[in-house]
Amino acid sequence: MSRPQQVVRPIVRSLRQAAGSPTTCSSRPIALRQFSSTPSRKDETTSTTTTSSLAGSSPDAQKLAADAVLLDSKKTVRASSTIKQGTEEDLAQLMSPQLGSRRRRAALATTGNVPFEQLPYQCFQEARKILAQDREEKVAKIVAETAKIKRLEATDASVYRGGEAYKQRRLESLRKYVEELKILADINDPMVKRRFEDGQGDMNKPVYRYLAHRKWCSMARKIIMQRIEQFHIVPDLLPKFEPVMDVKMTFRGYKAPPGAIMDSRITETAPTLQMQVFDKGERLFSIVVLDADVPDPENDSFKKRLHYMATNITWSPTKDTLSLGQIGSEAASASPDSGALAVPWLPPTAQKGSPYHRLAVFILQHTNNSPLDTAKLQELYNGQGRDGFSLKSFRDKFDLNPVGFTMFRTVWDDNMADVMARHGIPGADVEFRHKRVESLKPPRKARGWEAKRQGPKYRHLWKYTKRIKGVKY
Template sequence: MSRPQLVARPIVRSLRQATGSTAATCPSRPLALRPFSSTPSRKDETTTTTSTPTEPSPDAQKLAAEAALLGQKKPPPYPSMIKQGTEDQLAQLMSPHLGSRRRRAALATTGTIPFEQLPYQCFQEARKILAQDREEKVAKIVAETAKIKRLEAADASTFRGGEAYKQKRLASLRTHVEELKVLADINDPLVKRRFEDGQGDMNKPIYRYLAHRKWSGMERNIILQRIEQFHIVPDLLPKFQPTIDVKMTFRGYKTPPGATLNSRITEIPPTLRMQVFEKGERLFSVVVLDADVPDTETDSFKKRLHFLATNIPWSPTRDSLFLNRLGTAAAASQPELGTLAVPWLPPFAQKGAPYHRLTVFILEHKDNLALDAAKLKEMYDGQGRDGFSLKSFRDKFSVTPVGFTMFRSEWDENTADVMARHGIPGADLEFKRQRVMSLKPPRRARGWEAKRQGPKYRHLWKYTKRIKGIKY
């Protein structure tokens, strides 16, 4: 018998007595149902018993039927505590996207009760303390806001540092107000619940703070590891630190940074999911380049531009950028999608060549100034793709790299077909490693073998011929 059935047996027995099923043999007594009690039960809470049998009420019959199902799939109708069980049992309750296992267990066992009204005494007492703390933070925010207004209305000549000191002081006060807004809601369980469910409003500083804290953990460390592992610095940029979260999907499938993808998957442009953590709107440019294009003339590698889009407006509330929609007729009427300067060139690698690093950089425009897409197309489309330099592009157009992700491409069974469909030459080209002969002179034989090279030891030659590297 399962644990819920063992717990339900005394409840079912008591409810059957209350419904009068044993009225012929013993008197029945009503039960005192205390669903969400915060204090221990007392004996004087029960009502006086009567000797006359009572008719089974519909409510009592419903309770008895529900109690009989306690050992089955239906949760208890009046839970008084979070469901107990092993970690595996708690993990099976509801969706794993709803946060911790204990929270899922609490939601699964409380039915339709609102989250802020969960019948847990400790939870409700903690919410009262958090509400008082929030009131104190709100009062500080009001006081700091009034101080900012007074400082804005004051004359800069009254300060020793002049206008520079005034602006510096205003910036410090505004930063302090943003910190107070975060501290006012950082411990609110409703805020944490909305963030875990993906329903947070990114216009509010608390949700941007939580998103940045989440990204600054493992995800940012993985990106930094890929930048160091694949030598993005200093091969492409002298130094670089990402400040926004960038994820990439091909055909709806998530692509981990640095993954090796099939040529058929990368034939169409990916979808980027970008999350910024600062308020306000800004302009972005997206650059996709191959950092490992073999150059047979110089026996080295060069770079090639595969995609360039510019003037992409972005804000914290936006999260998805569909690169395959840029350049279409629908995108021409939607300036919020951006402008396509260089169309997508499918990544490819010749047979025998090492893997190619396909890097995706997100660059922020200085002072939100738009770039001339026609000029970019003239400079980098066609023959301008070869020899593209990200550092030169950054310095020439005053853009700053803020986001990064990457994938790798190798020769596979679909590369030749992809190159043929898009008119890319070089599918029949194969790279082979050139054998480098040693420049050292031949080494004289020494030891046992040198003493037994004469005709006297001809019967031993057949054994020395089997040794790899010895040739007569």
């Protein structure tokens, strides 16, 4: 018997008794298990009365019987002042397709339309009072430190022994302390955590940037650092590199985890990047996609090839999505903040028999937010300039700082030849095979008793000897 039926059984029993009909009380006309052919108890085997037998009874009895059937079929609803308990699988039934904690969403689903900050839990409300008092103290400190910064800015630098350098260091330290106080004032607020879990946080506020950075460092950054070491991005492409921003990549809606091998049909078009920075202010970015494993049969080695380059992309903490295929289009040309296309997207390819190709996506920040000359980049790297591209040389020549990274891999698959034919990329008929390396040691002569007696003098013993490697019979 299910749990709802066990809860509803006393209600059905009381309704039958209130009806006062001897037929309903004695013969149990209402079946308690509507979708089963077997009785739930032994005493239910005598239940033979149907709704047709109630036709002659009073209207009140029929109404009560119908209410009993309705109550028997419905599930019970918990009171609005209790939170649903159970395993994660049970709570998953109450979840809506949105971000957030399962426990919190289960609580919201079982408390009706009560606002989150007004949930009727005494411990929760007392904790909010303590947090409000702590926030008032932090706000008072912020006001005091802000006034101190204004006084310091108005003071002449000649008053200090260190001069202007000391004044700027002191101002930077005070501003950093004010940012920390802003984070501490709201870090424990349940409403702040709720908005962040639901993806509704304002990234202009330092507390949401702090929470996003902490979430990224907990797992995503560790995976990126592992891929950088695992696939030898350092030192093959850069001598030293540590990412400071979150970068995710999708192709036509398909997620591309760092280091995943992607199908050539999906990577035929430029990807979409989800980029998140954790410090305030606007900055200029350049995006570079290069293949680090292009075979060079003439020199028996590998070289690099540039597959995409965009520059002068304005970015801020409030932005999160950038479609590389839209940069340089007519719709994007109307907005100068969308960036300029220097080298269009070239689909990544790999010949049959070659090892996997590492396609690295680098985000480089401009020093002092100075824009780059797009015409010069097109002259240097478009066309023949794709082959032999050096990321380190590009970084040093234009004074850029790598801040973000992600990658994917490509190998020969069933659709690679069609992709190369559509885009006019040669090499689809080339197949690489492993070259056999001959030993540098001289041939070794046969040794042993039998090897010494293989001459004509011992012809009569040949039939008794075993086959010796290198000796023909």
